[in-house]
Amino acid sequence: xxxxxxxxxxxxxxxxxxxxxxxxxxxxxxxxxxxxxxxxxxxxxxxxxxxxxxxxxxxxxxxxxxxxxxxxxxxxxxxxxxxxxxxxxxxxxxxxxxxxxxxxxxxxxxxxxxxxxxxxxxxxxxxxxxxxxxxxxxxxxxxxxxxxxxxxxxxxxxxxxxxxxxxxxxxxxxxxxxxx
Amino acid sequence: xxxxxxxxxxxxxxxxxxxxxxxxxxxxxxxxxxxxxxxxxxxxxxxxxxxxxxxxxxxxxxxxxxxxxxxxxxxxxxxxxxxxxxxxxxxxxxxxxxxxxxxxxxxxxxxxxxxxxxxxxxxxxxxxxxxxxxxxxxxxxxxxxxxxxxxxxxxxxxxxxxxxxxxxxxxxxxxxxxxxxxxxxxxxxxxxx
Numbered sequence: 045x046x047x048x049x050x051x052x053x054x055x056x057x058x059x060x061x062x063x064x065x066x067x068x069x070x071x072x073x074x075x076x077x078x079x080x081x082x083x084x085x086x087x088x089x090x091x092x093x094x095x096x097x098x099x100x101x102x103x104x105x106x107x108x109x110x111x112x113x114x115x116x117x118x119x120x121x122x123x124x125x126x127x128x129x130x131x132x133x134x135x136x137x138x139x140x141x142x143x144x145x146x147x148x149x150x151x152x153x154x155x156x157x158x159x160x161x162x163x164x165x166x167x168x169x170x171x172x173x174x175x176x177x178x179x180x181x182x183x184x185x186x187x188x189x190x191x192x193x194x195x196x197x198x199x200x201x202x203x204x205x206x207x208x209x210x211x212x213x214x215x216x217x218x219x220x221x222x223x224x
Numbered sequence: 225x226x227x228x229x230x231x232x233x234x235x236x237x238x239x240x241x242x243x244x245x246x247x248x249x250x251x252x253x254x255x256x257x258x259x260x261x262x263x264x265x266x267x268x269x270x271x272x273x274x275x276x277x278x279x280x281x282x283x284x285x286x287x288x289x290x291x292x293x294x295x296x297x298x299x300x301x302x303x304x305x306x307x308x309x310x311x312x313x314x315x316x317x318x319x320x321x322x323x324x325x326x327x328x329x330x331x332x333x334x335x336x337x338x339x340x341x342x343x344x345x346x347x348x349x350x351x352x353x354x355x356x357x358x359x360x361x362x363x364x365x366x367x368x369x370x371x372x373x374x375x376x377x378x379x380x381x382x383x384x385x386x387x388x389x390x391x392x393x394x395x396x397x398x399x400x401x402x403x404x405x406x407x408x409x410x411x412x413x414x415x416x417x
Contacts (some may be wrong), residue, residue, distance in 0.1 A: 050365040052396050057346055059229055062262040062276050067254050070283050071247060077288070163274070163314050169281050173288050 069166070077170045143196040150203035157210040164213055175206045228367050229260040230304040239299060243290050250287050257300070261307045264367065268311050268359045270351055275311075282310040308363065312377055315355045349399040353392050360385055361392035 164172065182199045189195060234253065241249035261282060265275040286306045293302050350358055356378070363369040363377070364385070374385040 049368070052346065052365065052393065052400070054346060054350075054362065055366045057267070059259040059263045060266045060275075061259055062272075062279060065258075066276065066280055067251055067258075070254060070280055070287075071251065073280075073284050074247070074250065074287055077284075163277065163317050166277070166280050166284065170284060173285060177288065 073166055073170050077174055140191055140193060140196065143193060143200065147196060147199050147203060150200060150207065154203055154207050154210070157207060157214070160210075160214060168209060168213055171209055172206065175202055175209065178202050179206070228300075228304065229263060230257065230300040230367070231298075232256050232260070232300055234299045239290075239293075239295075242287065243293075253287075253303075254283055257303055260300075261303070264304070264307055264362070265311045267350070267362045267366070268308075268355070269315065270358065274314060278310050278314045279307065282307040285310065304367070308367075308377065312359060315359065345400055346396075349396045352399060353395060357388050357392035357395070360388040361396070364389050365393075 179199060179202045182195055182202065186192065186195045186199070234256065238249045238252050242253055258279075262275055262279045265278045265282070266272065269275045269278065286303055289306075293299065350362075353361070359378075360374055363374055364371070369377075371382040371385040371389075375382045378384065
């Protein structure tokens with residue numbers, strides 16, 4: 045059985061140790077990542093609040109024109125005897141649709157950039173993993189609140205950050221090649 | 225079937241602590257699996273710098289995503305998958321004609337010193353294989369991957385894995401026989417004389 049599985053006895057080769065011990069590098073990277081995560085969370089919530097405020101203000105400014113022009117949606121709601129729902133709770137479908145479309149476009153661009161990027165240094169991988177994890181968290185929340193403009197905005201910002209990260213890395217690699 | 229060098233038991237307490245982000249627990253895990261992780265990367269890449277980078281990245285990813293480990297299979301299997309995935313992914317990004325020099329390796333037990341002659345032959349024979357052949361033969365013969373798993377890893381068919389394994393073994397055999405008998409007679413030929 046041993047002969048069939050490992051006929052050349054490759055398993056007899058000894059284990060190899062990395063030199064020097066790399067735990068300190070890994071630990072530093074993990075600690076940096078933890079503090080970076082805290083900063084990102086803080087920045088994320090600040091951005092979310094800012095985005096919500098801007099959205100609320102823009103909707104408030106836009107609303108008088110919208111009601112005076114009596115859009116079709118509002119008419120339908122009035123004729124149906126349903127009170128108009130505040131736009132902040134139910135975002136205009138076109139806004140939501142455009143955010144989703146933008147998110148999809150960024151996702152597709154990101155896939156292309158990622159396939160072109162080479163092996164990235166540890167410091168960059170830490171940010172990449174962190175950002176991807178945040179995207180996963182946002183996706184999880186989006187599965188419960190699929191119409192949340194705030195969450196879609198956060199997702200777009202994270203995708204932009206990821207694209208930036210890969211683009212910077214590609215630029216760095218190119219500069220290294222050009223300097224040869 | 226030979227045991228994978230990764231097959232090391234990890235206690236539930238250490239795992240639970242690592243999942244909570246306890247650095248001491250992460251360090252314990254790193255110390256336990258550092259050698260098999262680096263070894264598998266090195267045996268496939270045959271480049272110390274690349275293997276070092278790959279191992280670091282793999283451990284960072286593993287600790288970052290350790291909460292995703294569901295515990296329905298042994299931890300070492302999950303960690304090995306992370307390391308092997310990182311290694312194969314790194315290899316895919318390398319230019320095809322990348323030449324890697326044979327590096328000195330360190331035997332870890334005194335008894336292993338006796339085997340250095342044979343090991344060096346195997347070691348140098350392995351360097352003559354291309355990355356994909358080396359990865360296939362190592363993952364199949366040492367790590368115990370089956371053809372289906374290897375095919376999935378490379379995004380290819382099972383016949384790719386079978387062909388590569390057969391080709392890699394044949395090449396290794398011919399090199400090793402040449403080393404044993406440099407004038408060109410194989411053991412079989414010598415025996416029939």
